[in-house]
Amino acid sequence: MLLTVKNLSISFETDNGTFQAVRNLSFQLDKNKILGVVGESGCGKSITNLALMGLLPPEAIVTADELTFDGLNLLELSEKKWSVVRGKKIGMIFQDPMTALNPCFTVRYQLEEAIRYNHIGIPSDQVYPMALDLLSMVGIPDPKSRIECYPYELSGGMAQRIMIAMAISGHPKLLIADEPTTALDVTIQLQILKLLKEIQEKNNMSIIFVSHDLNVISKISDKIQVMYAGEIIESGSKTKIINEHKHPYTKGLLESLPGHKKSTEKLFSIPGIVPDLKNRPTGCQFSPRCEYSTSDCESNKTIEINDHDGQQWRCLNPISRQN
Amino acid sequence: MMNSEARTILKANILSKYYVSESMFKPKQTVKALDSVSLELREGETLGLVGESGCGKSTLAKTIIGLEKKTKGSIFIQGREISTFSPKELSSHIQMIFQDPYNSLNPRKKAWQLVSDPLRVKSSASESELKKIAIELIERVGLRPELADRYPHMFSGGQRQRLGIARALITKPKVIICDEPVSALDVSVQAQVINLLKELQKDLGLSYLFISHDLSVVKYIADRIAVMYLGKIVEQGRADAVFNSPAHPYTQALINSAPDFNSSVELSDIPTISGELPSPLNPPNGCHFSNRCPHTNDLCLKEYPLYHNTEDRLVACHLADKKDR
């Protein structure tokens, strides 16, 4: 296993008390696989990514039974050790490429900076050719002239490609992509998704692909993980989650999508809103909004995870397959 | 199903909006954000407007509602040219719902004040009357009336959009421009707001100009659809017909590119459109889509295609022309 996470919890202290942004998260990621993480705002998907990169603010309280990446225990890394991991073993790309790139410096400057950071001691005459190589790898036409551009001269798609180039410059084993296509037009999104898949296969990389868009997740992932209120409520292979999902929230998410609904049918909508993490409901976090919830669901226990046939779900009343 | 005799309630005729930048040091540059756009919205219907960034759909919304001044062409609402209305009069005919729930409500005003603003500006109703009407609407859009005295930061994104909808309804307009009304919302909340919009349309006989980059939402809610690219409408027709048999290659590309969990097509098998949107300062000669279209021929590079009109479908493509000959 490339990445093993066991019972990861991330809490924050505020003036009104401590609250858990993420609790008891457990999952594994194999080499060369794409894990799609899907969830709505406040579900904790982005915070988890930051924890995997050691980028949480100092006031975050992180506890876990295990947090191992490629044999390294991420829980015990000093800031110095983290710099060996970040960028070189784990790369990250973000949602808005226009704000992720520094507007004051050219693409060349930023790309070369990333290369030098990820290849300590690289001879300076090799940096520029590597930069051009990377740009071709991510499909930038005419790299020699593009490399001298400033970020404001780039389109969203170009900027995202450059961010990908920077992120893979260290040949990381894991790429964390946090909503990388959300801010892009749909035709460009397709290009970027294909590019990511291509790079993943060529470089033997794993990807954690985070998005709120189930449609995108369904196309790119091998395995899907659904998060809600800081917990993983269901996970499994792509086909299982899309076609044989067990958790009512997953069902709700899929049914809320307009997809192939006829305009005469009302859209399914999950009633209510996501819970306030400072005031969590007891028992199952989804029970206040769930059409199948019972008093058992709301009682004071943490709902245990069922594990069966490569699929896990956290529910006392899972959906059974009808017909 | 709307009958084809439904009256046209909003009409844009060869509407153009150019942005010109003049400076001492550079030659004059013109961006044709809208270039001879003509469309019709029929009473009680939803016209979906789709396209990617830079296509001009937001500019179209702003020009119709008066936030931007048109350069050429005309806009008619209920038969009357829109420039003959003062903004206060216009709000009884057409209003707009904005995209960003965190940005479209004045943070210093209470919910009922925000909702009643359009009415307060044009009528001499007393504060208590305004409050009463506002609270009725707040309930109508699915919010509890006790929330009327709260400030925007106490509402969630979906609730704020509902307030925006209530605000758009208070002057009883017949046409509502929805500028990406659900794009900034979570999926489960999107569905709630879309359902609300449909319900209100049915109950109040509203007509929507529904702008979105999300094809699946437009496919669900629109009766007719117009596809825009680089300031022009490239295809227009009945929504189900356009989605089932798109005539313009760009429309086809849009439909292909939108991922769908229901479809079993693998990522690698989905056809991509290469290249990027050309700069609006310097669109290609001939058809604007020619540098990315898989079917480009010589004619496409030289001449911009005229509209080809068959069976309630308008397409701007030389190949659609040829198909029918």
Add this chain to the structure above:
Amino acid sequence: MIQNYREIFFELKKNKGALIGLIIIGVFFTLAIFGPMLAPFSESELSEHLLKDPFWGTKFQHSHFLGTDDVGRDTFSRLLFGSRVSLFIGIFVTILSGTIGTLLGLVSGYYGGKIDKLIMRGIDILMALPSILLAIVVVSILGPGLVNAIIAVAIVSIPSFTRIVRAGVIDEKQKQYVQAARTFGTSTQEIIFKEILPNCTAPLIIQTTLCFSDGILNAAALSFLGLGAQPPTAEWGIMLSDARSFIESSPWLVTLPGLCILTVVLSFNLLGDGLRDALDPRLKKGK
């Protein structure tokens, strides 16, 4: 809104400096309003006890517990009267420059284009000149006196208000709630004053506190130069100037007014900084 103020005050309390500043300002205001009524002597009352020391000095005279100046006027009383003058200065400078500066900023920011360029070039000119010099020029034209000094200092304080308000307006102008107000026909006046201005208050409040203290400082400087308050008005700047010749023999005559100016200006600055910290994160937490 009340909720907002409570939260702001809560944040402010955390900042010790700001709290101290607030307390001192409170003391200053109280003394300025009530002090002169309780002063043992009037500001211009002469006596035969010349250049007496404060109670810790050798040449102490019981009736004048902070000493006297070279014509026998009681220092303590004059300091109290001076605080009222300073309060007066602070209030009027702030109101004058705040109103004019804000109006200019609103117009400049909202309309943009040629009006903006015109106003901002004017502001740039005002800012390019050192404020004291400019104030001196204005007073030379208008003639010396406290009121003219106030006008001069107010003119010189206009640019900071204008720039801050203009920045705020430009920010708010393109937000969708302002666009919405335009779509249903809200008058420009209402948009500027009822929609945009209330959302620019945070930086404006901060600037107001700073302007208060800057105003006092600048007016004291003008009075020190003989261009502001005229004798026999008790004003801390004049007291500084009068005491110059006696620095060696009666050092407290110079030090005490100087300390008053220092304390008041410092406490306003501390409060201003504290407000900036308390208000800014709230602005960012908007979502």
